[in-house]
Amino acid sequence: MPENVPIYQQITAYIKETIEKGIYQKGNIIPSEQELCNQFDTSRMTVRRAINDLVNDGTLYRIQGRGTFVSHFVFRKYLEVLGFSYHMRTLGFQPSSKILSFEIQKPEKNIAEELKILPSDNVFYLSRVRMADLEPIAIENVFLPEKRFPGLDKYSLEENSLYDTLRTYYKTEIFLRHEKINAIVAEGTDANILFSKNKGVVMHTWGVDFDTNMNPIAYADSLYHGTKYTFDIVIK
């Protein structure tokens, strides 16, 4: 009967489900730790492990002496790490991409450093226009070590999410992204693509994705349309 899934994960899954179904409402109290112990026939430390995970990701909060509650918050963490495609879909837009370039290169010095590879190692350079309902929203330039993702060019990244591809074919999950953002004026080709004009205001982002062992797996340098796109960020 008990799956091979750890009990604490069963409990977090159960709590998330009941929240999604609206059984536990925002701001309402959830069953006490003791009740959950009885319900899942387990010890309190295991229940607390489950609740801790949900408190850490912001789903629940605790008040000592009173109980554990569902956050008032419409939680949208992880969005950026899940990528543009996912983000657009949650906003109700149809994401699509147009590939500008997908080739093997020698990395520039700073990119090699960020990816912790040698300048003589190869990288895939993937440049895409990202669109929402066919409107150009961003230009994303991604660099990935060839060693880590051999044969990546076999896969169609026009239709599929890059992160889905890494997950499915290379068992690589992004754990964390370190990103920098500023605002600049885009000109030339970039401005033409995003604004159909020769100038436009964009957010410029650059940064590195890491896997669960904190190995760098991708470097990205992108431009986002200043007003059509909004970063939606939760900072703890």
Next chain:
Amino acid sequence: MPENVPIYQQITAYIKETIEKGIYQKGNIIPSEQELCNQFDTSRMTVRRAINDLVNDGTLYRIQGRGTFVSHFVFRKYLEVLGFSYHMRTLGFQPSSKILSFEIQKPEKNIAEELKILPSDNVFYLSRVRMADLEPIAIENVFLPEKRFPGLDKYSLEENSLYDTLRTYYKTEIFLRHEKINAIVAEGTDANILFSKNKGVVMHTWGVDFDTNMNPIAYADSLYHGTKYTFDIVIK
């Protein structure tokens, strides 16, 4: 001998210290959980509680069967939540502020909604130019419920960090910020302050700060100089 501080907090403090002192280096292994049990004369669950906290905030990572390691990452999470003053100091700049306005107002509808107060409730409106080494970097407009922070106007926010003031005098700690960012062209007074010109590219941010109980405690709407300022963000 043992302080009133929980053991797991003593352990996290110890580990952080040794990392800062360079005794545990980036990528290096730290003592095993069993060794830390002996060192602190405590049980493994307590040691794990301590390590979990540091894994969750990205300071450490674990590999089953091998050990626990110091992240390769120069970690700068929490920066934004700690505020502009703190951020600038970590970058080696001298932060300062010039208050443009500090008064009691009735909130606009959307701000009242975000702060979960009535439109008839009062808010403090604090508008400041934030500077680094006397160069204007940002214009921050913050709205705080008067009910929650009675007498806030007594304190000098020209010299002191707003968040320090909330912490010290109102025992209020920011747990989380939900922030949105886009890029626009600033004009008029705003552009004059930040660029000494009548136009300039800025990052526009707006969002809400929450305390540990997920009560909204401040709404901020700010403009950051597009190129002098860079958001530095870690997304998990």
Next chain:
DNA sequence: CAGTGGTCTAGACCACGCC
């Protein structure tokens, strides 16, 4: 194989909020 982290138990006492 030994050593590491991953999960779990069945209790304990304390601090806090509420009635």
Next chain:
DNA sequence: GCGTGGTCTAGACCACTGG
């Protein structure tokens, strides 16, 4: 006082990595 969450114990067995 009672029920809540906060901290902690002293074990246990499993899964994984390395030599």
